[in-house]
Amino acid sequence: MARNDVDVLIAGGGFAGLTLAIALRQALGDSFTVAVADPALGRSHAEDERASAIVAAARRLFETIGVWESVAGEAQPILDMVVTDSKLGDAVRPVFLTFAGEIEPGEPFAHMIENRLLVDALEIKAKETGVEFHQTAVANFSVPSAVTSEGGHLLDDAGSSVTVELSEGQGIRARILAAADGARSRLRDAAGIAVHGWNYGQSAIVINVEHERDHGGRAEEHFLPAGPFAILPLKGHRSSIVWTETAREAERIVALPEDEFLAELEQRFKLHLGTLKVIGARRVHPLGFFVARAFIAERMALVGDAAHVIHPIAGQGLNMGLKDVAALAEVIVDAARLGLDPGSASVLERYQRWRRFDTMSMGFATDGLNRLFSNRSDVLRLVRDVGLGLVDRVPNLKRPFIREAAGLVGEVPKLLRGEIL
Numbered sequence: 001m002a003r004n005d006v007d008v009l010i011a012g013g014g015f016a017g018l019t020l021a022i023a024l025r026q027a028l029g030d031s032f033t034v035a036v037a038d039p040a041l042g043r044s045h046a047e048d049e050r051a052s053a054i055v056a057a058a059r060r061l062f063e064t065i066g067v068w069e070s071v072a073g074e075a076q077p078i079l080d081m082v083v084t085d086s087k088l089g090d091a092v093r094p095v096f097l098t099f100a101g102e103i104e105p106g107e108p109f110a111h112m113i114e115n116r117l118l119v120d121a122l123e124i125k126a127k128e129t130g131v132e133f134h135q136t137a138v139a140n141f142s143v144p145s146a147v148t149s150e151g152g153h154l155l156d157d158a159g160s161s162v163t164v165e166l167s168e169g170q171g172i173r174a175r176i177l178a179a180a181d182g183a184r185s186r187l188r189d190a191a192g193i194a195v196h197g198w199n200y201g202q203s204a205i206v207i208n209v210e211h212e213r214d215h216g217g218r219a220e221e222h223f224l225p226a227g228p229f230a231i232l233p234l235k236g237h238r239s240s241i242v243w244t245e246t247a248r249e250a251e252r253i254v255a256l257p258e259d260e261f262l263a264e265l266e267q268r269f270k271l272h273l274g275t276l277k278v279i280g281a282r283r284v285h286p287l288g289f290f291v292a293r294a295f296i297a298e299r300m301a302l303v304g305d306a307a308h309v310i311h312p313i314a315g316q317g318l319n320m321g322l323k324d325v326a327a328l329a330e331v332i333v334d335a336a337r338l339g340l341d342p343g344s345a346s347v348l349e350r351y352q353r354w355r356r357f358d359t360m361s362m363g364f365a366t367d368g369l370n371r372l373f374s375n376r377s378d379v380l381r382l383v384r385d386v387g388l389g390l391v392d393r394v395p396n397l398k399r400p401f402i403r404e405a406a407g408l409v410g411e412v413p414k415l416l417r418g419e420i421l
């Protein structure tokens with residue numbers, strides 16, 4: 001088995017893995033080696049039509065690592081947002097909450113961007129910064145325990161590295177293994193880290209639509225009894241729809257013939273943007289809330305969906321993953337600059353302390369929102385509408401909400417504040 005050594009090996013070249021790789025290389029330079037392994041590297045992402053809301057803090061990170069400039073022209077700023085709460089058949093949907101879209105003058109609270117554009121830009125930047133690519137999966141890993149002589153001195157460097165086995169048989173030794181291998185993380189399982197959480201019995205139907213009229217940069221979230229129906233503006237006369245239904249109803253709806261599918265869509269979307277046309281495929285994502293019991297193991301850290309999956313009700317999943325990335329990059333860089341072992345338990349524990357509590361709070365907040373809004377109770381509807389109306393009328397309540405949603409509250413890592421490491 002051929003072996004080569006790197007400082008950090010990242011399993012998974014999605015948003016989280018690639019962003020971490022770039023941040024580390026930019027901060028620590030050529031002497032700090034970073035490799036990413038993922039069978040999907042270098043493959044075309046043209047088929048991926050999903051889009052994400054990138055909040056202000058995440059956009060600042062992408063600006064800081066020099067990726068935003070190559071996608072900014074394709075990103076649609078969210079200029080304002082309306083929230084309604086009604087039954088499916090209601091002819092009129094009263095607006096309960098509106099948000100103006102700026103977090104600071106001239107800085108939109110979020111942008112919508114197609115995932116493939118961002119992943120392509122990250123891959124290009126990672127290559128430019130000298131990240132080593134392995135187009136294969138990580139199959140397994142082990143941390144040999146330290147071997148000491150009678151005098152207590154380390155005989156071998158075992159214990160100070162993790163040995164990673166790639167699917168094609170190659171072995172790589174790293175000081176840290178970052179698992180950015182997504183919601184069904186094989187590495188999390190291999191490390192024996194359990195997840196706790198639950199399935200919602202709901203699925204999101206995700207489609208893109210073209211409409212006759214301009215959306216004016218407005219995002220809409222309609223809380224319908226089956227769950228939220230979000231209309232998120234894309235560049236041009238297009239929007240991305242994230243449409244929550246019970247899992248069974250979602251399967252029924254996506255299987256409908258074109259005209260019947262469009263009728264279901266129009267019932268929820270309404271016709272304020274003129275006639276609608278579905279573009280591309282209809283996709284269904286089962287929804288759940290899962291958090292890893294630990295974010296670290298010996299010489300290993302989980303980031304992104306490998307560490308947590310939340311309901312897309314607030315469009316925060318990826319943004320939370322980027323917060324992990326920014327925090328992990330910061331603790332590694334701080335340690336490496338001080339000449340300390342960046343994969344030591346104390347460094348990884350600093351990362352875990354930083355991220356786990358914040359993740360639980362965001363996870364429970366989105367879980368609570370989903371439970372409050374995805375039901376048919378008239379009493380709950382009255383309670384939440386009074387609450388929304390109150391937030392809407394009191395500016396001092398609204399501003400913290402927007403800053404929280406933009407990722408700018410709490411102990412924000414440097415990259416998310418737009419500062420270099």
Ligand SMILES: Cc1cc2nc3c(=O)[nH]c(=O)nc-3n(C[C@H](O)[C@H](O)[C@H](O)COP(=O)(O)OP(=O)(O)OC[C@H]3O[C@@H](n4cnc5c(N)ncnc54)[C@H](O)[C@@H]3O)c2cc1C
Pocket residue numbers: 011012013014015016017037038039040051052053054136137138139180181182183186187204206242285303304305306312315316317318319320321
């Ligand atoms: C319907 C829906 C809407 C959403 N909307 C938003 C939104 O608006 N805003 C937002 O912030 N978030 C949103 N999210 C969440 C967001 O999509 C995810 O949080 C994000 O894609 C996770 O990125 P990641 O890099 O952690 O994982 P992934 O994107 O899943 O990447 C994991 C990578 O790991 C690779 N891999 C897997 N196994 C291995 C292995 N063994 N070895 C090596 N590589 C491996 C895979 O090939 C993949 O490339 C949404 C989610 C859903 C379901």
